[in-house]
Amino acid sequence: MAARVVNVSAPEQTFLEKIYLIEVAKGMIRTLGHFFRNAPRTLLHEVPVIGKKLVAKLGIPTIHYPEQKRDYSDRFRGRHILKKRDDGTLKCVACYMCQTACPADCIHIEAGEHPNLAYEKHPVVFEIDLLRCVMCGFCVDACPKDAIWMTRDYELSFFTRQSAIYGIPELTEKPSDTASDGPGYGYRPYYGQSPMKKAGEFQPSGLALLPVLDLRAKAINRMPPPPQAPKPAPAQAAKPAA
């Protein structure tokens, strides 16, 4: 098939470019421009109370990580949680669907009889080896009972391999997971516009019903402001004539 091709080999150097001094100056203007624009803003961090808000408003891409944490999206695939019914029992019925769907073989379930006969089956052992987990979210997709969700918790570090294997006590949803300073829910069952929409007993609990977060404001804070139409951005002003 005929493809349009452009040849982009090295352009001939003009006389001014051959002198190099102008080119060196251009490079210095570029780097120093960034320095003088960013350095005062970064210092704002040290201003108590309002400093951090100002920095966020001015849009500096760098985050001072342990002190300052960014928000992740609603779909972030982090640590798993096991959801509970209204009466406090686990929703999980130990059907092994997530274990079967897991590409990393990191879920281990042992089923047992639930003391409440209405629930019949429940997991006696439910372990996720977070060192094996690839955070693909297939367990969430597979679950027929909406029992396993993911959070936005990404700070998963352990001292021992054994402590990376989370059992039922660690996985069960806690109030701290959804507290205002907690990680919050991440990836969860999605029915969206999928042709495989599940009907009947399960209401769409996923993103479809959630209020859309103000991700736009976040994204704007995370990236340099877009150039204004009437006034060219500084990057364009310093662009070489060629």
Next chain:
Amino acid sequence: MSEHPLPPGTVAQVTEGGPPLFGLREMELNFGPQHPSTHGVLRLVLKVDGEKIISARPDVGYLHRGTEKLFETETYPMVVPHTDRMDYVASATNNHAFCLVAEKMLGLQVPKKGQYIRVLLDELQRISSHLLWLATAAIDLGAITPFFYTFREREVILDFFEEYCGARLTLNCMKIGGLPLDLTEGWVQRVAEFNATLPAKYDEYEDLLTENRIWKKRTIGIGVFTKEQCIEWGVTGPTLRAAGLAWDIRKAIPYECYPELDFEIPTGKNADTYDRYIVRVAELRQSQRIVAQCCDWLLKNPEGEVRAKVPRVMKPPAGDAYAAVEAPKGELGFYLVSNGGNKPYRLHVRPPSFINLQALPEMARGHLVSDLVALIGTIDIVLGEVDR
């Protein structure tokens, strides 16, 4: 050179590229696997005559995880997250290549909206992969500043990925038959806004490198690999295009909605490291154009399915198929052999990094050791894909 007396019977080696610099004997030198400029765990066994490379033999396999064998134990949908881990800086294209071959076998047609989102993700991934390449290749040659600028933009792209599919690097953003999720509200608008700012950013990188005297001295005429050599060695991607052959899977064997999009194939003519740089920067600009067109289309057509109707259990008929995409590093192909079961009987990967890496000894012969760093940078390898 060492002060040791030569062992008896040593014969002075004469290199191919002219008289030996020190004229004594060749020395064997290990380059990597822990050297920072090998971009991972590549070990090169060098034979050098002074500073001059007589031969460079890549010793690969330090990151071998048996992925192809692992594919045979996983059902078709479960293969996708494993493909993320091959070329881990461009996982969208990996997902795409596998999904293409599986759809070919299953006879699935991805809905139009799904195709556009896939292409949009692919091209964003190409931009982020090329930005990473630009950063690391420039650092290898001592230019540190472009790294900060390219990573600033790459970060925003990774944020977009994270908002769409929930991960930044190992995306797992495609499913057989389409996409797992629909777009979030306002996502396309924001991608389009960010995309509009990119050309100015590219100018910024080019200001620092394109006419840079040191950059040119280090790259022009280094590692010339001609069109004929590229074809002989099966080298694809920007390395092939910098040699002057306009071969791009997106145009040559079009997939998804690429025939509807307007873009060009940038080619070089000198086939050296500098031309490969120029070609990649030009590809960044072309990708930016494609992203803009995809965003326009998606803004005009917000409704629609993103995934075809797929069978609950995927059992392709017995047979085999090959499908390839233009990954940022070259032609990434999957060859699938099915015996009618729910798992691949064999799934072979044609990784661009591995095949392009074979060109390295040929490129490096006769160059200096310091040029080797430029050459490893210029072929843009990811060891996760080389070793799999």
